[in-house]
Structure formats: structure tokens, C-alpha cells
Amino acid sequence: MKKIINDPETVVTDSLRGLAAAHSDLLRVEYDPAVVVRADAPVRGRVAVISGGGSGHEPLHGGFVGQGMLDAAVPGAVFTSPTPDAVQAAVNATTTDAGALLIVKNYTGDVLNFETAGELASADGLDVRSVVIDDDVAVADSTFTAGRRGVGGTVLLEKIAGAAAGRGDRLDDVEAVARKVIGQVRSIGVALTAPTVPHVGEPSFELGPDEIEFGIGIHGEPGRERIPAEPADALVSRMLDALVEDLPFHQGDDVLLFTNSMGGTPLLELYLAHGIAERLLGERGINVRRRLVGPYITSLEMQGISLTLLRLDDELTDLWDSPVNTPALRWGV
């Protein structure tokens, strides 16, 4: 394993120091427990929008802290959900009478740790709600299992919920818009290579030279199916089939298409995949009205991509377009 780190034990805090140094205008970092907080938090009258999860998915979540998006992010150890005390610290640093919305990706660890934190915050008399995002169509949805994972849709949810809070929505309304996004967003991912967790030192799974993992998550968990490598046209089409049939998305729908790199995929390939996805959606009569292309929710150095479709209406489109100023996402400011 070759990595630009000093010590696997301190990799998360060492990295947070760089984030703090680079973006002191937007955010500040607390180190024990580790929390990334908007520079001007707490913002009076604003519902605090808070998310978090294991590290290794950067820029998610710390790179989305700032104006118009997250009030705080809680980074756990690499691929390990943060603990309740850290979530509680984020709540305490940001939450006013307006309350807070916790955005939780649907993994057992995240759900349990955020749940505990939410209970602690409520015990302190704060109005804290949670929404759980589970947009990954690769996983069969069932109440008898852990259910679907939260993946690419999380980025869109954080932007839109943050925008709703920014326009002055009360907690009920921020929560409602978040639930609307969760209802209308679906994702699917593929991996060409595995990530290497620093303290583990070897790749999380083995892939043959001509194999890809279809339906991958963002933690180096293997995907749902191992398939032979195939041309980009076929692969993107396979991904869209899985997505479009799930929600389902209909002819005439307006959508946001988010083409995401899992970290190690060259932008050359990412735009290539994006171009194919736009063409194929066009052929299905689905209107791509907004797009996001880049590495926004990653799995360390893993090569691969995910596609996320969000069905848009006027409200979601306006919230998406509204100004945002964070390390990783910025427009209108």
C-alpha cells in the first residue's frame, strides 16, 4: 500500500487540518470529537442541516459544509460511521431554536449511531429530526433486511435540504422536502478496482483484470454481481436500465442526472460516461434538465462511477439552483 499519509491512525484528523487550512472562510474544524462546522454557525433562525458518516468518501460530507448546504459534517474513521458523541457535538455547535435535520445514509452503523445522538439531543430539549436516505437500487429493498444503501443521492439531498433551510423553511418543511428527494432519487454504481483502507493496507476485494463489480456501494463492499468488463455504451445502458425501471422514471419526466466518479476514474472517462447517459436518457424521452459531473461521493481511490437520477419539479429545481458556497460545490456566490 502506498499512500500520502503519516499514520493510518491519524489520517482523518490530519486531513481535516488541511481542509480547515484551505477553507477557513467557509468552515472550522473541531478535533475531539472531529466535527466540521460552518464558519458562522450557529446561524440564528436557520434549521441546521447536519450529515456525516465514515471518512473516505470526500468531498462528502465535509466538503459540503458552507453557505446553502450543510451546517455541519461528522466524519467517522475511514468507512466507519461516527459515534453519537461526535454527532452530538455537531448538533451542539449548530443548532438553534429552529432545530436540526440529520441526514443519515442507510447503513446499520450510521442509523444506530445517529439514532442514539438524536435521542441525546432530544433529551437536551432540542428539536432534532432524522431522515434516512436509501437510494441504491443495487440492493433489494425489504423490511426484513438492512434495506438499501444511501449513496449518490445523498449529495443532491444535502444540497436541496440545505437550500430549503437557507430560504428560511421551518424544520417541518425542510424535513418534508428532504423526504420528497428521498422518494424521487435513485442511484447505481460500478467499480473497476477496489479501494484500500489505510489501516488495512490491502484492497477491500479482488477483481480479475477483466471483471467489474456491478451494484457497488461506497465502502469497498463488493457489489451485487460480478460481470465481465464491457464497452461504456453497454455498461451505461445496463446502469440506466436498473435506475429507470426502479422508480420508475417516465417518458417526459424532468430529471437531474448526476454522473459521479468513485475517486480514481479519470475525468476523461467520467464525461464520456455522462455523454452516453444523456444520449440514452434522451432516447427514452427523459429530459435531463440539470446535471452534476465529478467526484462528489467517492470510495477512496476506487475506480468506477455511479449514476444518480432525481426526478425534478419546480420546487426541487429552484432549490438545486439556489446559491451554494462550499469547498466542493459552488455557484451563484
Add this chain to the structure above:
Amino acid sequence: MKKIINDPETVVTDSLRGLAAAHSDLLRVEYDPAVVVRADAPVRGRVAVISGGGSGHEPLHGGFVGQGMLDAAVPGAVFTSPTPDAVQAAVNATTTDAGALLIVKNYTGDVLNFETAGELASADGLDVRSVVIDDDVAVADSTFTAGRRGVGGTVLLEKIAGAAAGRGDRLDDVEAVARKVIGQVRSIGVALTAPTVPHVGEPSFELGPDEIEFGIGIHGEPGRERIPAEPADALVSRMLDALVEDLPFHQGDDVLLFTNSMGGTPLLELYLAHGIAERLLGERGINVRRRLVGPYITSLEMQGISLTLLRLDDELTDLWDSPVNTPALRWGV
């Protein structure tokens, strides 16, 4: 080789289709020869700022086309400089009476091809100048050799020259500010892994599991020296030594620090390296006044980073801060 492509022969144009689809508000793409052009080009009264080079370094250069930066980018085949007819097409699509500045990275191929294009444009009666950027301190500077490569400094140069053109500078002045940047910017890179060129199908060089290439370029050329892997503190310090001693940068200098990913490095590691660089520069009494952190000039999926230092004065700081709206760099708009 696993890549998300259809055919190595068409990878550049296939990728440009995705760029065009994703950013039709900012740019348009011409395909034969391949050129990326500002959506509203030619802009009357504005000096056209044009750059280009081999593909595989995305977002450089096509991702920097838009308001406040490049008027056009000319993408060659992967790692191969574009041909004069393509450069000429970019000039023709963007250049008014105000003239054009070509930003050329110092590689024999780029210099020769842009030189020819410049001659053709002058023959057409256009006022076209070139500047050659050669900021890579890894390569010994000498008039008897090809000289230093153009690397990370190119991104800063394109932003600042584009901003000078945007505030209405005439060609002489845009050229002068570009030469000032070239005089004050230095870069150094390291690689942990090699990139794989699509039509070649295997890594450009071999690196042992504990080796890194110090002084790497952006084309999968091997670096100047192969060294054992070392902790991030030692590596960043080694890089800064090479940089600071070169210009030299002095105590009390104001600088822009650009911490760049070569493509495959996780953001977790990139911010970690950035944090170390800020700390070490602080210890030397060099004031980091502006920063850029991310994958902006890459070498396909190569893992590694580069550090670029630009000595700032008020003019360069203002030009850096001025609004920009491109696929990869955006603020103030």
C-alpha cells in the same frame, strides 16, 4: 486495462460529447478538428485566451473554458499535442481585432505545433502571441535541452490571463501579465502509480510496491528520481525544498499554494498533504494568501500530487479573485 470507454480511437471525442452535454451554458464543442469554445465566442473587444495540449489531463484545458478564463481549448489525442489546424480552428472561432494569446506548455510537440499555428494565424492577419510556461523545477533548466516542462502553473496562468482579458486588458498587457506569472510560478510533482494510456493498454512505467517517482511530469513520463515511499511529512517537505529553493521564495512572501491531485489520489490524502504544506510554509515565514486544492491538472488515473507556488502581488491577487465560471473553476458568479 479496464476503462470506461468504447474505443481508444474515439475516446477524446466521445468524452467531449459528455463535456458539451453537461455544460452547454458555458461552452460548445467543434469536432473536426476538436475544439472547445466559449458559448458566446467570439467576444467583441476581448483578447482571446487559448490553450491546449494532449488530452488526459482533465479538467485541463476544456474544463477551464468559460467566463473569465479560456476562450478556447484545443484537446489533442491522449498525451499528444494537438495539430496546428486544430489550434487554428480555435483561433478562428474566438479571435477578434483584439487578438489572441496562446498559452503553450513547454513540450517540444506543443511548442512546435502551436508555433506553426501562430504563423498560420499571423499570415491571416490576426494578432496572435504565444507564451510558453515551464514551471516544473524537477527538470534542469538549460538552453541546450528541451528545458522545463509546463505543469501545475498552467492552471493559475490560464485563470489569471483569462481574468486580465476579462477586465479589458489589451493584448500587450495580457501577455505581460502572463509573463509575470510564468516568472513567479514553480511546481513539483510525485507519482505513486503510473497512468495507462487507452490505446497503449498498459501502465506507462513500472513502480515497485514501495517506490515513488519524484519529479514526475503529467504524461506518464518517468520522473527525475525514484525514491522509497516515505511518510507524507517527509515527502511534502522534500517537495517544498525543491520549490522554495528554486525561485527562490523568501520569508515574508505572499503566495498562492496549489495542491493538485494527479487524478487517482483520494481527496482525503490531498487535503492531508495540503495541510502539511501550509504548516511547513508557515514555519518558513511564507504567507499562504490564496489556495487551490483538487484535481485540476491530471495524468489520467495516476496517483500522486503536485505542489505549485505562485508569488502574489496585488495585481495577481485581484486577477485570481475575479469572477470565473467554467466547468471546473467557479466563483463570484
Add this chain to the structure above:
Amino acid sequence: MGCAASDVAAALRAAAATIAEHRVELTDLDRPIGDADHGENMNRGFAAVVSKLDEGVPETPGAVLKTAASTLISKVGGAAGPLYGTAFLRAATALGDKSELDAGDVAAALRAGLDGVVARGKAVVGDATMVDALSPAADAAEAARGDGIAALLRAAADAADEGAGSTVPLVARKGRASYLGERSVGHLDPGARSSALLLRALATAAGAA
């Protein structure tokens, strides 16, 4: 023979040593069906429990377990953190402020811990989780209530070993392994394995005491 706060603390130190020893194994079990961190998570948590005990051992067995619980909750992270944390918390609550435990107390604490895991994680036996180790262990402990603490814990550890082994042929229905569907078959669940290891360490510590 009874069991005081200091015995519980010693048993927890033994458990921490076992986890440290099996750190790589637990992470390796978590690689093919999870995210390769279970050994790291558990080791981070139990090392913190030891540090906490180094600062001073609380007065009652219940208080010792409560300290362990809050330390695990704030240090382990992942799914295992809240689940083990809850288990220790419920066990501590079941013991109240008793200063000396008998075999019946230990069996009751195990049952309470299991119930806590089930309450939080909603897994049932056969879902291929730590519940598959803890549930037969709690049953075995109740059955061995008359044999003294050491024998009771040995019976529980034996049952947990067997229960952990039973996860191999199962399709996982909870936790990260469930994302694999049928591909989760053929793997020992890491959390079931860590539960079995913990019980074995407690049994060994009780036997030596």
C-alpha cells in the same frame, strides 16, 4: 465463589487482549462480505475501555459494565459500536448496584445484553449476525445457572462458538453482508465471531480467577 467489580474489570481486560490478538482475523472476516473494519473498530473500542479502567475501576460490576458501554458507544463506531454498547448498557442495568454477582446474575446480564442487541438491530437468529452467537449463548448460560460462573461462561462460550459457525451457510439479512444477497453464503459473520471471542475470554478469565 462470587464475582466483584475487580473481577469484571479483569475479565474486560482479558477480553480486550483477545480482541487485540484477533484484530486482523476479524478485519479479514469483514473483507469479503463487509468493509474490512470490524477488527479495527473492536480493537479501538476495547483499547479505550482498558485506558478507562486504568484511570480507576468503578465500585460495582454494573458500574464497570456501564463504563465499558459508554466507552464502546463513543469509540467503536460502525454497527458494532452501538450494538455492543447497548448490550453492555442493558447488562449493566440488569445488574443494578449489586457488588457481588452470582451465576444467576451473569445469566441474566447475558440475556439482557442479547435483548438490547435485538432491540436496536432488529435481527433474529438466522440473519447471520452477532445474534446467532449471543442468543444460544444466553440460552446455554441459563441452562448452566447451577454450575457456577466459570462453567456457565464456558457453556455460553461453547454455544457462541457453535452459533457463530452456524452463520457460514446462511444468507445474511442484516448488516452490510446483506447487500451481497446470495453471495454472502459461505462466510463466517465477523460480529458473531467477535461475540464468541469475547465470551471465550470471559470464560477463561473466570476459570483462572
Add this chain to the structure above:
Amino acid sequence: MGCAASDVAAALRAAAATIAEHRVELTDLDRPIGDADHGENMNRGFAAVVSKLDEGVPETPGAVLKTAASTLISKVGGAAGPLYGTAFLRAATALGDKSELDAGDVAAALRAGLDGVVARGKAVVGDATMVDALSPAADAAEAARGDGIAALLRAAADAADEGAGSTVPLVARKGRASYLGERSVGHLDPGARSSALLLRALATAAGAA
């Protein structure tokens, strides 16, 4: 025996076939000391020259070379594109509108091509570039001026082979390999190799004609 436009076109087709055959070799030579694209670049360019000739062969040898020149300039890219393009352009200019070439014309064209490469690239013999193959080839061609075109080109190709080989022990001072400094020693320069291959293809074509 003289050499008409059609002979020049046939020789260029032969050259293109040689480049196609050695594409991987040239790219492999460019990997340790460059950016692994020389074979691709050359092959893209010469394939385009063949397509161009398929559309129709210009009337004079000079015009054929000029077509090749502009095709290479617009299709090869990299350093080799403008360098070979200039070489062909200067050679074409040296031939003027002659319709039939003699050995002296061929030697003069080679010399003009070399001068063009030097004018653009500023390399001298010993810098480990294509000049190390082309310069001895131009000298040998002039010396063999009396022996007819086929023999002249054979002599030039032999000299180019030797010249290419001479780049192995050199420290590169131009092109991408120069970034390696001392580490460029021990490698055959890809451009020198492609120059030698081109001359060999021309010599073989002339011998067969």
C-alpha cells in the same frame, strides 16, 4: 532508372506499412523514456497519408511529398508531427516541380529534410533524437549519389540504422527523454528508430521497383 510521382507514392505506402507493422515497437521504445505514444502518432499520420493518396496521387514527386507533409502535420501531433512534416515539406520544396527524380535529387531531398528538422527542433547530432539517424543518412546518400536511387537509399538506411543505434548510450538533450537526464542512458530513441524504419522502407521499395 528514374523515379516518378507514382514511385514516390508507392514508397510512401510501403513506409506506412512498415510503420503499422512496428507500431507497438515504437510505442514501447517511447515508454521508458517518453510518453508511450510514438507508434500511435506515426501510425495515425501515415495511415492518413495512405488515405490521402487513395483519393488521388498528385502529379509530381514534390507534390506527393507536399501532400504527405501537410497530412503528417495535421494528423501526427506531438513532437514527431511537426518535425516529420517539416522534413517532408522541405524535401518537397527542394524537388520543385520535377516530374522524374534522379539519385542526386533524392540526396538533395534528404538533406533538405534533415535541415528542416534541425531548423525546427534545434537538435544536433548526439542529442539522442531522430537527427542522429537522419544526419548520417543524408551524408551517406550524398556519398552514394553515383550509385543510383536504390543503392543510395540502401546506404542511407544502413547509416540511419547505425545512427539510431548510436543513441543508446547517450544522455538525451532534446525531446521528452531529456527530462530524465542521466536516466535516459541505455535506450534507443524512438524517433531515431522510426527514421531508420522509414528509410529502410523507402530503400526496399526502390529496390523492388
